[in-house]
Structure formats: C-alpha cells, structure tokens
Amino acid sequence: MKGYLGFFLLIAVLTAYTWRDRFDPESVRGARVLITGASSGIGEQMAYHYAKFGGQIVITARREDALKKVVQKCLKLGAKKAAHVTGDMSDPADPERVFRYAVEKLGGLDFLVVNHVGNTNVELWNGDSDHVRSIMQVNFVSYVQLAAAALPVLEASGGSIIVVSSVAGKMASPFVAPYTATKFAINGFFGALQSELALKKSNMSVSILILGLIDTESAMNKIRGYATMTAYPASEAALNIIKAGATRQREAYYPWFHYFTCLLDNVPFMKDIMMSRLSSVYMD
Numbered sequence: 001m002k003g004y005l006g007f008f009l010l011i012a013v014l015t016a017y018t019w020r021d022r023f024d025p026e027s028v029r030g031a032r033v034l035i036t037g038a039s040s041g042i043g044e045q046m047a048y049h050y051a052k053f054g055g056q057i058v059i060t061a062r063r064e065d066a067l068k069k070v071v072q073k074c075l076k077l078g079a080k081k082a083a084h085v086t087g088d089m090s091d092p093a094d095p096e097r098v099f100r101y102a103v104e105k106l107g108g109l110d111f112l113v114v115n116h117v118g119n120t121n122v123e124l125w126n127g128d129s130d131h132v133r134s135i136m137q138v139n140f141v142s143y144v145q146l147a148a149a150a151l152p153v154l155e156a157s158g159g160s161i162i163v164v165s166s167v168a169g170k171m172a173s174p175f176v177a178p179y180t181a182t183k184f185a186i187n188g189f190f191g192a193l194q195s196e197l198a199l200k201k202s203n204m205s206v207s208i209l210i211l212g213l214i215d216t217e218s219a220m221n222k223i224r225g226y227a228t229m230t231a232y233p234a235s236e237a238a239l240n241i242i243k244a245g246a247t248r249q250r251e252a253y254y255p256w257f258h259y260f261t262c263l264l265d266n267v268p269f270m271k272d273i274m275m276s277r278l279s280s281v282y283m284d
Ligand SMILES: NC(=O)c1ccc[n+]([C@@H]2O[C@H](COP(=O)([O-])OP(=O)(O)OC[C@H]3O[C@@H](n4cnc5c(N)ncnc54)[C@H](OP(=O)(O)O)[C@@H]3O)[C@@H](O)[C@H]2O)c1
Pocket: 036, 037, 038, 039, 040, 041, 042, 043, 060, 061, 062, 063, 064, 066, 087, 088, 089, 090, 114, 115, 116, 117, 118, 119, 138, 164, 165, 166, 167, 211, 212, 213, 214, 215, 216, 217, 218, 219
C-alpha cells in the first residue's frame, strides 16, 4: 500500500513540475500572429489576449462585420497592429490566400493559431457521408493547407503552429461522430508532424491543445438539452492555449484534468461504465 502511495505521489509531483506555469509575457510581445475562427468564441478571446500582450494580429473567419468589431477592440486593448481578412475554409483556395495576406500584412509570422470549426449537429449519426466529407475540409484539410503554407515561413522565423483540438479527438464521442473524426485526424496529423520536425531538428514547434467543454455561445447552444457538464470560461481557455504555444508544449489540456479523463478512456471497463451512464441519460 505504502509503495502505491509513494508511486502516485511521485507521479503527482512530476505532473505538477511538468505543468508549472513557465509563460513569460515578453515572449509574445510584438509577436506576429494569424488566428483563424476569430470572429467569435475562443478565437475572439485569443485575439484579445494577444492584443493585451502587444501582439501584431491578423484574424480571419467568414463574417466581416464581426471581424471588424474584434479588430477595433484589439486595437483598443493594445495590439501593435490588428487587421482582418475574410475567408471560407470550406473553399480549398482560401487557406493559402488567407495565409499569404497575413504574411504580407505582418511582414512574416511567429504564430499560426488554427482554431476555426464548421457547424455540425449534436445527434446520432444519420448516415450523411456528404456532411463528413465537407466538415473534413473545414475542420481538418484546411488546417493541413494552412500548415503547408506556413512551414517555410515558420521555419524561417523559428515560429509555432498552435492547433486547437478537443477531448473529442482523443475519445471517440457519441452524438458528434463527424466532429470527432475531424479532431482525431487533426491529432494524428499534427502529432506526426511534431515528430517529423523533431527528427529534422527544426527550430519551429507544433502545440496541440486538447479542450474540454468551453462556454462559447455555439457550444452552449449545441449541448442544451443534451448534457449538464460544467463548461469552462472561453477567456481562460484562450489564455491557456496562448501559454502552451509560447512555451512550446507539445500537448496541453484545458481544463488540466482532461489529461486523466483521456487516460481513463483507454481502460476498457471505464469505457463501458461511461457508455452505460450516457445511454441512461440520453436514450431514456
Ligand atoms: N467550445 C467548446 O466547448 C470546445 C470544446 C473543445 C474544443 N473546441 C475547439 O475550439 C475551437 C473554437 O471553438 P469555439 O467554441 O470557439 O467555436 P465558435 O464560437 O463556433 O467559433 C468558430 C469560429 O470558426 C469560424 N468558422 C466557422 N466556419 C468557418 C468556415 N467555413 N470558414 C472559416 N471560418 C469558419 C466562425 O466564424 P464565421 O462564422 O464568421 O466564419 C468562428 O469564428 C474549435 O476548434 C473547437 O473544435 C471547442
């Protein structure tokens, strides 16, 4: 028994040491950043944090009016530069066009934050494979296209790609099968890219953020009537994403305890317990 206690204590100490806050705001002061999906939600909150750190920011999404408002607020908050470019990530031509605009506007790039997400319903999968194909373009293929354009630029600047993913990309989650598929694809692709960059001894980094439920308007609207889980604040999620990217963490979790949720999911009987709880909540 004492042996087990000592083991868990050691794990806890090592975890706390690994996850200690090493963020230095100076490391992002004046940084040149492109944030996708920044007209609302977590992307919008990241824009405000980078602005407070004196960043130079280009934001993108489809809704121009919303982007303009975010740009104005960023300038008020202290951004050294802030601009927007509209783009629709369902159009295969847009990721590269958006990226080129940002690099031209900022004279290079230090952080590419890929965060946008297309709309997908919370429901049992209805057999619509066309939706899976189209959501793959928005949520995954466009991320890869942005990364392809960014690699030479970020290798030159020693910059970083920050990828916003989800617990749904670690645990195959019912009711959001197409979304889950895109997030698994993101984790697989960018995880492999991290390893390839390490093999090449590249000076650029890739950080993957695994988020739990966050209180953005779109997420809250989707889960209404389905789940009673605690949602965590978008502004805090945004700050954690920025910190993980700036400190070059390969993978980070917000809230932190989802690291353990994802570990537990690999224990076969835990999955059965979670599924039986879900079926009593959702299928009654
Ligand atoms: N909120 C959560 O509970 C939660 C949990 C885990 C992971 N995440 C991840 O966190 C990220 C942000 O989520 P969020 O809750 O902040 O989402 P959100 O509030 O719905 O924002 C999504 C953003 O993506 C943009 N977008 C949607 N479709 C687009 C398209 N076709 N082309 C270009 N931009 C598009 C939207 O702007 P326009 O409509 O103006 O285009 C918006 O700016 C996502 O990657 C999501 O998977 C969120």
